Amino acid sequence: MKKILGVIGGMGPAATCDLLEKIIALTRAASDQEHIHVIADLDTAIPDRTAAILQGGPDPVPELQKSARRLESAGAEILLMPCNTAHYFYDAVAGAVSVPLLHMPREAAAALKAAGAKKAGVLATDGTVRAGVYEKALREAGVEPVYPSPAMQREVMRLIYEGVKGRKVPLESIPVRDVLRDLKIQGAEKVVLACTELPIAFAELGLMEGCLDATRALALAAVRAAGAEATVSDPW
Amino acid sequence: MKKILGVIGGMGPAATCDLLEKIIALTRAASDQEHIHVIADLDTAIPDRTAAILQGGPDPVPELQKSARRLESAGAEILLMPCNTAHYFYDAVAGAVSVPLLHMPREAAAALKAAGAKKAGVLATDGTVRAGVYEKALREAGVEPVYPSPAMQREVMRLIYEGVKGRKVPLESIPVRDVLRDLKIQGAEKVVLACTELPIAFAELGLMEGCLDATRALALAAVRAAGAEATVSDPW
Numbered sequence: 001m002k003k004i005l006g007v008i009g010g011m012g013p014a015a016t017c018d019l020l021e022k023i024i025a026l027t028r029a030a031s032d033q034e035h036i037h038v039i040a041d042l043d044t045a046i047p048d049r050t051a052a053i054l055q056g057g058p059d060p061v062p063e064l065q066k067s068a069r070r071l072e073s074a075g076a077e078i079l080l081m082p083c084n085t086a087h088y089f090y091d092a093v094a095g096a097v098s099v100p101l102l103h104m105p106r107e108a109a110a111a112l113k114a115a116g117a118k119k120a121g122v123l124a125t126d127g128t129v130r131a132g133v134y135e136k137a138l139r140e141a142g143v144e145p146v147y148p149s150p151a152m153q154r155e156v157m158r159l160i161y162e163g164v165k166g167r168k169v170p171l172e173s174i175p176v177r178d179v180l181r182d183l184k185i186q187g188a189e190k191v192v193l194a195c196t197e198l199p200i201a202f203a204e205l206g207l208m209e210g211c212l213d214a215t216r217a218l219a220l221a222a223v224r225a226a227g228a229e230a231t232v233s234d235p236w
Numbered sequence: 237m238k239k240i241l242g243v244i245g246g247m248g249p250a251a252t253c254d255l256l257e258k259i260i261a262l263t264r265a266a267s268d269q270e271h272i273h274v275i276a277d278l279d280t281a282i283p284d285r286t287a288a289i290l291q292g293g294p295d296p297v298p299e300l301q302k303s304a305r306r307l308e309s310a311g312a313e314i315l316l317m318p319c320n321t322a323h324y325f326y327d328a329v330a331g332a333v334s335v336p337l338l339h340m341p342r343e344a345a346a347a348l349k350a351a352g353a354k355k356a357g358v359l360a361t362d363g364t365v366r367a368g369v370y371e372k373a374l375r376e377a378g379v380e381p382v383y384p385s386p387a388m389q390r391e392v393m394r395l396i397y398e399g400v401k402g403r404k405v406p407l408e409s410i411p412v413r414d415v416l417r418d419l420k421i422q423g424a425e426k427v428v429l430a431c432t433e434l435p436i437a438f439a440e441l442g443l444m445e446g447c448l449d450a451t452r453a454l455a456l457a458a459v460r461a462a463g464a465e466a467t468v469s470d471p472w
Contacts, residue, residue, distance in 0.1 A: 012268040013260045017253050020278070024249045030402045032248040035280040041310070042256070042274040048267070074277070074310045166266045 002036055003226045006076025008067045008093070010042035011049065011083035012165050015196030015215065019082040022219035028229040036226045039074050043067045049085035050127030061089050065096035072097045078225050080104070080218055084124055084194045088131040100225075105137035107221040108192050108214040111235050113141040115212075117190040121146050121183030123156055124194035134194050146186040152179045156195075164197040171201050180207070212236065238272050239462045242312025244303045244329070246278035247285065247319035248401050251432030251451065255318040258455035264465040272462045275310050279303040285321035286363030297325050301332035308333045314461050316340070316454055320360055320430045324367040336461075341373035343457040344428050344450040347471050349377040351448075353426040357382050357419030359392055360430035370430050382422040388415045392431075400433040407437050416443070448472065 005023070009016030020040060029035045046064055051057030064086060068079055079101040081087065087105055094101040112120050122134045122145045129135075129147055138145045148156055155174055162168045183191055191211045193199050199213040217235040224230060241259070245252030256276060265271045282300055287293030300322060304315055315337040317323065323341050330337040348356050358370045358381045365371075365383055374381045384392055391410055398404045419427055427447045429435050435449040453471040460466060 010268060010271065010273065013256070013271045013274070017256050017260065020249070020253050020256070020276075024253065030404070032246060032282070032284065032401065033280055035246065035249045035278070037246065037280050038249070038276075038278040039306075039310075040256075040274075040276040040278070042271070042276070044268055044271040044273050046268070048269070070275075070310050074275075074306050165268065168266070 002228050003077040004075050005036055005038045005222055005226055006071030006074070006079045007038060007040040008043070008064060008071065008079060008081040009040050010044045011046055011086055012197065013042050013044065014164065014200060015082050016040055016042050018196065018200055019080070019215050019219055022216050023222055026220050026223045026230050026232060028231050036223065036228050039071055039076050041067045041071055049083060049088065050125045053085070053088055053127040053131050060086065061092045064089055064093045068093050068097045068101070072099050078102065078222065080222050082196045082215060082218065084133060084196060084214060085127045085131070087133050088127070102218060102221055102225060103137070104214050104218040105134050105194065107217040108194065108212055109137040109141035109143060111212055111217045112138065112143050112190055112192060114234065115190060115236060117143055119144045119146060119187045119189055121186070121188035121191040122194050123148070123179070123191060123198055125160060126153065126157060128194055129153070134192065146183060146188050148179050148182050152182045155179055159201055160195055160197045164201050171205055176205060176207060238464050239313040240311050241272055241274045241458055241462055242307030242310070242315045243274060243276040244279070244300060244307065244315060244317040245276050246280045247282055247322055248433065249278045249280065250400065250436060251318050252276055252278050254432065254436055255316070255451050255455055258452050259458055262455050262459045262466050262468060264467050272459065272464050275307055275312050277303045277307055285319060285324065286361045289321070289324055289363040289367050296322065297328045300325055300329045304329050304333045304337070308335050314338065314458065316458050318432045318451060318454065320369060320432060320450060321363045321367070323369050324363070338454060338457055338461065340450050340454040341370050341430065343453040344430065344448055345373040345377035345379060347448055347453045348374065348379050348426055348428060350470065351426060351472060353379055355380045355382060355423045355425055357422070357424035357427040358430050359384070359415070359427060359434055361396060362389065362393060364430055365389070370428065382419060382424050384415055384418050388418045391415055395437055396431050396433045400437050407441055412441060412443060
């Protein structure tokens with residue numbers, strides 16, 4: 001009997017759909033009934049995570065805990081949270097429920113380590129970067145993190161907020177290749193897309209080569225944790 | 237305050253993601269917080285609907301009702317069911333909860349009527365066709381339904397089960413253009429894609445012209461029912 005997954009989602013809603021699609025694609029199944037039972041809570045009442053960390057915006061923890069409890073009550077046996085920045089609040093969310101909560105940055109770090117990377121570029125929101133969410137997970141896995149220069153980091157934020165979340169500017173108008181070059185110059189062997197909005201943009205731009213999709217790493221970990229057979233052996 | 241949507245999903249899981257994406261795309265929102273709160277239950281324990289109607293397979297009603305109640309308990313205020321065939325069991329599912337359940341075939345029929353169609357082709361599973369799910373909804377809206385010939389209907393079933401659900405055969409290998417020609421010869425002015433797997437295939441094949449995506453009609457109705465502002469005025 002496979003376990004029921006619960007997704008604390010809506011951060012943003014498109015990133016939650018992206019995770020669901022990856023779970024479906026990574027599950028070996030030939031009929032509806034062979035897939036994993038997933039309950040996804042696209043809880044758009046969760047305040048912006050980056051704003052909370054950097055600008056003293058509303059605390060997302062109470063609503064994240066409400067979502068976690070809602071999913072547990074509905075029958076979810078393993079929780080996951082498709083928002084990297086939200087992992088800054090991991091302990092408070094995991095502590096609110098009695099079922100396990102998977103940890104996306106740790107899953108991504110494990111995949112980078114398994115691929116032999118000693119140094120990895122981190123593309124994430126300002127909140128994730130400054131909160132040290134990936135810094136800690138990567139160093140624990142023996143991978144040294146490198147970050148975009150301040151000017152390039154502003155472009156990453158534009159890509160996330162105006163390109164994907166707001167769909168206000170065309171993705172092609174943002175110099176993403178320059179961002180990747182900047183990381184390579186600093187010695188990054190691989191790059192982790194450490195914001196759930198980024199794989200959506202990178203896939204559209206055809207720039208996934210050498211980039212680890214943290215969402216995909218989480219999806220693969222979830223498929224295995226649920227007890228289903230995966231279609232691949234690693235998330236690359 | 238927008239209402240919370242609950243999705244009785246997993247029939248199949250990809251079709252549920254497709255509905256979620258359409259709800260997101262059809263909602264006018266510039267940030268995560270402006271989107272609609274949606275709880276999606278991808279309940280893959282729901283038995284095959286077509287098999288139940290045509291071959292006396294396991295009854296999906298108890299599990300559909302469980303999913304509806306699970307969503308109501310979790311806080312959903314309006315339910316929707318992204319599976320056309322499942323609407324054969326609409327009354328039993330709607331009767332199990334005290335919140336309203338939107339009706340996809342009726343939403344699609346309303347959109348066909350609004351577009352001035354007097355005769356519409358119905359592409360659906362054998363279960364949906366023989367159960368008369370669209371027959372009833374279309375006639376109530378004053379639209380005459382026409383169906384593919386038996387040989388063409390077999391191709392529609394192959395497209396749904398082997399092409400989309402199982403990903404066993406390439407979509408291009410199925411003569412979908414012949415199916416559309418067959419309906420046109422019978423006088424169909426428009427075609428309704430009355431199985432949630434079909435818009436996925438038709439979009440990939442670039443054949444959406446003149447076809448109403450019942451999933452999109454349901455998504456638009458859901459956005460309005462939730463009290464959010466829609467990005468379009470009709471689902472075509």
